[in-house]
Amino acid sequence: MMRGCxxxxxxxxILLPRPARACQCIVxxxxxxxxxxxxxxxxxxxELIEPMFLNRWNLTSPAYIRSINDAYTGAREHPSAAALAxxxxxxxxxxxxxxxxxxxxxxxxxxxxxxxxxxxxxxxRGMRVRFRxxxxxxxxxxxxxxxxxxxxxxxxxxxKDKRAKDDDDDRKKGPGKSEPxxxxxxxxxxxxxxxxFFEVETAFGECGYxxxxxxxxxxxxxxxxxxxxxxxxxxxxxxxxxxxxxxxTYLFVYKDRPEESARLEGFTTTDEYYQLGFDQMHDPxxxxxxxxGIIVELQxxxxxxxxxxxxxxxxxxxxxxxxxxxxxxxxxGYPVETQxxxxxxxxxxxxxxxxxxxxxxxxxxxx
Numbered sequence: 001m002m003r004g005c006x007x008x009x010x011x012x013x014i015l016l017p018r019p020a021r022a023c024q025c026i027v028x029x030x031x032x033x034x035x036x037x038x039x040x041x042x043x044x045x046x047e048l049i050e051p052m053f054l055n056r057w058n059l060t061s062p063a064y065i066r067s068i069n070d071a072y073t074g075a076r077e078h079p080s081a082a083a084l085a086x087x088x089x090x091x092x093x094x095x096x097x098x099x100x101x102x103x104x105x106x107x108x109x110x111x112x113x114x115x116x117x118x119x120x121x122x123x124x125r126g127m128r129v130r131f132r133x134x135x136x137x138x139x140x141x142x143x144x145x146x147x148x149x150x151x152x153x154x155x156x157x158x159x160k161d162k163r164a165k166d167d168d169d170d171r172k173k174g175p176g177k178s179e180p181x182x183x184x185x186x187x188x189x190x191x192x193x194x195x196x197f198f199e200v201e202t203a204f205g206e207c208g209y210x211x212x213x214x215x216x217x218x219x220x221x222x223x224x225x226x227x228x229x230x231x232x233x234x235x236x237x238x239x240x241x242x243x244x245x246x247x248x249t250y251l252f253v254y255k256d257r258p259e260e261s262a263r264l265e266g267f268t269t270t271d272e273y274y275q276l277g278f279d280q281m282h283d284p285x286x287x288x289x290x291x292x293g294i295i296v297e298l299q300x301x302x303x304x305x306x307x308x309x310x311x312x313x314x315x316x317x318x319x320x321x322x323x324x325x326x327x328x329x330x331x332x333g334y335p336v337e338t339q340x341x342x343x344x345x346x347x348x349x350x351x352x353x354x355x356x357x358x359x360x361x362x363x364x365x366x367x
Contacts, residue, residue, distance in 0.1 A: 023207035025235035030283035031250045032263040032354035034237045040221040040230060041138040041251070043241060044131030044198060046211050051095050051127065068094050068119075075112045087115050126203040126231075129211050131219065133196045137251045140223070201231045209234050218244040218251075253319045254352075262320040262349045266357040268294040268309040268329055268342075274358055286312035291361050294341065295334040300325045322351030329359040 035041055071090035075083040088106050092098065098106070102118075109115045200221050202208040209232055211217065219238050221230040232238045237247060254261040271277070271289035278284055290313025298305045298317050301324075307315040328343030342359040349355040 023205070023234055025207075026281065028235065028282045029237070030265060030354065031237060031247045032265070033283055034220055034247075035138060035251065035254060036352070036354060037222075038138065038220040038236070039140055039223045040136075040198070041219070042131070042136045042198065042221075043134040043216065043218055045134065045216045046129055046213050047132050047197075048130040049127055049211060049213055050130075072112070072116070075115075079112070084109075084112060084115070087112060091115055091119055126201050126208055127211075129200050129202060131198050131200065131217070133198055134216070135255075137255050198230065201229055202233060203231075207233050207235060209236075209238050216241045218247055250318055257319065258352065260319045260321050262322055262351060262353045262355070264298065264317040264320060264325070264327070264349065264355045264357060266296070266315050266327065266359065267313040268292075268296070268315070268359045268361055269313050270361050270363045272360065274360070286314065287358065290314070293332050294359070294361065295330040295332070296359065297328045297330060297334075297343075298325060299327075299344070320349060322349055322353060324348055325355075327357050327359065329361060 029037060068087075068090045071083075071087040075087045088109065091106055092103060106115065106118055109118060198219075198221070200219060202211070217238060218241055219232055220236045221232045221238075222236075223230055237244075239247075241248075250261075250263060265283075267274070267284075267287040268291045269287045269289050270291060271287065274287055274289075277288050290309070290311065292309055292311045292313065294309040294313075294315075296307045296309060296315045298307070302321070305317060307317060309315045324346065325348075326344040326346045328345070329341045331337065331339035331341055333339070341361045345357055345359065347355060347357055
């Protein structure tokens with residue numbers, strides 16, 4: 001489901017520039033939560049954008065707009081069968097990859113208003129982007145079950161091979177209108193990329209994502225509740241691959257060691273009212289009164305690891321199994337100097353889960 005409201009400014013088939021009003025994102029999620037809530041996560045290269053005239057990077061857009069506007073104006077001012085046919089032809093050229101039934105609807109339209117209605121219907125779907133898939137990290141519900149729990153049949157026998165085959169069959173089917181995903185390697189070779197295609201829709205306007213043909217992206221897509229159509233938006237973490245460094249760090253572990261793909265994100269702060277500043281619909285990237293350079297210690301019965309808070313007071317631990325943990329904050333100079341500032345705080349994290357801990361530090365004298 002699209003996380004935002006597309007704004008479309010159209011006057012009788014005259015397409016105006018992109019709306020000036022920015023998209024208001026209802027939800028914004030961290031990498032861990034975004035992966036968990038998305039139906040499909042993959043890396044892909046854009047091969048086709050349709051209709052191309054909606055794309056802001058397409059320099060030929062004015063020609064498409066003039067063509068359909070001229071045909072519309074001619075059909076309104078000088079109604080005739082020939083003028084209506086020219087309008088239909090301009091519409092079909094603007095949307096060359098309409099499904100057969102949609103093309104038939106255009107050809108069957110008896111009036112200019114009938115064609116106009118179909119145009120708006122096509123426009124409301126936004127742009128359809130075709131990707132050549134390089135790597136699939138998550139596909140529908142395949143990744144929801146714990147990876148280290150083998151399925152068993154009714155006789156209690158290990159059914160792991162059957163589950164692997166079913167998962168592979170699901171990948172090859174592909175979602176919605178997409179072509180079947182074809183694996184480029186042997187079915188049991190998880191180290192090689194999965195080649196195929198996905199088609200993803202994105203809105204026209206500020207809430208849509210401005211894809212460029214030939215560019216490679218990390219895409220987070222969701223399935224429409226009433227259909228198999230996949231969609232993404234500027235409110236998701238979809239972005240150019242070169243800008244997706246933090247996401248790729250998490251996704252590497254998610255794909256390579258799914259049983260160890262839980263993540264802890266947290267903050268070090270001196271703000272006693274930090275809880276009031278957190279919006280449950282928007283995962284924070286910083287906190288009030290952050291403290292940088294704090295040494296954060298994470299412990300469980302299996303590990304002890306360390307991180308250092310950044311300028312936003314933020315710290316991250318990846319590659320965690322589900323279980324019980326405790327987290328503590330030490331002053332700069334640890335482990336030579338062992339000044340405990342906060343903790344240990346105990347918490348539980350689910351397998352493949354996302355946890356957040358805030359370490360409240362004492363204020364320095366005079367602050």
